[in-house]
Amino acid sequence: MKLSPPTTAFEAPAPAVEPTWSEAEPIPPPRPKSRLKRFFRHPFTWFVLLPTLLVAVYYYGFATPQYVSEARFVVRSRADAPQVSLGTMISAAVGGGGGSAVGDAYSVRDFLTSHDAVMRTHEQLDLTRIWGREDADAIARLWNDEPERLTKYYNSMVSVAFDSTTGVITLRVRSFTPEDSKAVADTLLAQAERLINSLSGRAREDALNVARSEVAIAERRVLDSREALTRFREQQQELDSSGAAAAAMATMGQLEAQLVAAQAELRERSAFMRPDNVALQTTRNRIEALEHQITVERLRRTQGDGALSQQLAAFERLMLEREFADRQLASATASLETARMETQRQQMYLSRVVEPNLAVYPLYPRKLLSVASIFLGLSVAFGIGWLLVAGMREHAV
Secondary structure, three states, rough: OOOOOOOOOOOOOOOOOOOOOOOOOOOOOOOOOOOOHHHHHHHHHHHHHHHHHHHHHHHHOOOOEEEEEEEEEEEEEEEHHHOHHHHHHHHHHOOOOHHHHHHHHHHHHHHHHHHHHHHHHHHHOHHHHOOOOOOOOOOOOOOOOHHHHHHHHHHHHEEEEEOOOOOOOEEEEEOHHHHHHHHHHHHHHHHHHHHHHHHHHHHHHHHHHHHHHHHHHHHHHHHHHHHHHHHHHHHHHHOHHHHHHHEEEEEHHHHHHHHHHHHHHHHHHOOOOOOOOOOOOEEEEEHHHHHHHHHHHHHHHHOOOOOOOHHHHHHHHHHHHHHHHHHHHHHHHHHHHHHHHHHHHHHHEEEEOOOOOOOOOOOOHHHHHHHHHHHHHHHHHHHHHHHHHHHHHHHHH
C-alpha cells in the first residue's frame, strides 16, 4: 500500500493527476450486443427466414383448399386384340405393334392441353366461374378470362400424363370444389372420346373413299367397254365375230372339200367319156363355180375395210378390253371389301380405366412441402451469395 507524503498546514495539496493507460496495457473489449439485435440484423433473417415466414402464413392462413379429380383411360383399336402367331410374338418381343394407338394416344394428350380443348370446355362449363370464385384466395384464383391467360391457368390446374409402357393416360384436374373438378374431368373425357371418334372416322372414310373411287373407275371402264362392243356389233351386224369367223372357216373347208371331190369326179369321168360329154361339162362348170366361190371367200376374209380378219381383230380387242375391265372391277370390289374390313379392325376407341372421382380431402396446396422447398431454395441461394461476397472481400483486401 502506497502512502501519500505528509503535508503542512501552509502547504497546498498537490493536484490530482488522472491516471493514463500505458501503451502496454490492453484496450478493454466493447460490450457485446444482444442476441436479438444480431438476429434481426443478420442478412439470413431478411433474405431467407422472412420470405419463408410469409409463405407459411399464406399457406396455413389464407390458401384455399384445392380438390383433385383423377381419371385414367387408354386408347385402343380392334387390331390390338391378341392373336397367336409368329409375327405377333416377334413384334411383341422387339417392342413393336400398336404404333397407331400410341400415336393417337399422344394426339389425345396434346389435345387435352391445347387451346382448343380449353375453349370447348369453357363453352360448356364457364371456366371463369369455376376458377374465379370469390371465396378462393386472391393468389390462387383466376383473375383474367382472356383466352391466352385462361389457357395458361388451365395448364397449371390440369395435367395430362401418358405412360408409354402401359399406354395409360392419366388426367388430373384441380379446382376449389370437388364438384367442379369432377365436372371438368368428365367434360374433358367426353371431348377426348369425340376426338378419337373423329380421327377414326376420318381415317376410315379416307380409306373407303379411295377404294370407292377405284370401284367407280372400274365400273366406268366396264360400261365403256360394253358400249363399244355393242356399237361394233351394230356396225358389223354380227353378234359374235369369232363365231362368224369360225363359220367362214367351216364354209371354206366345205367348199374346198367339194372342189376336191369335183376334181376327182372329173378325172374319173374323163377316163371313159368323150370330151364333149354333157356330164363332163357339168362337172367342169361345178369346179369353176367352186373355185370362184373359194376365191371370193378368201378375198372377203383378208382384203378390204370389211375384211373378216380386221373385223375379228377389232372384235378380239374389244373382248379383251371387256375382260380386263371385268377383272379390274372384281379386283376393285375385293379391295373395297378388304378396306372396309381393315378399317373396322383398325377402328380406334377410348376405354376408361378409372372414372373421375369426387374428392373428399383437398390434396393441394401442399403446405409443408411448399414451405420446406422455399426454405431450402432460399438457403442454397443465400449460401451461394454469401460465398461470392466473401470471395470478393478477400480479393479486395
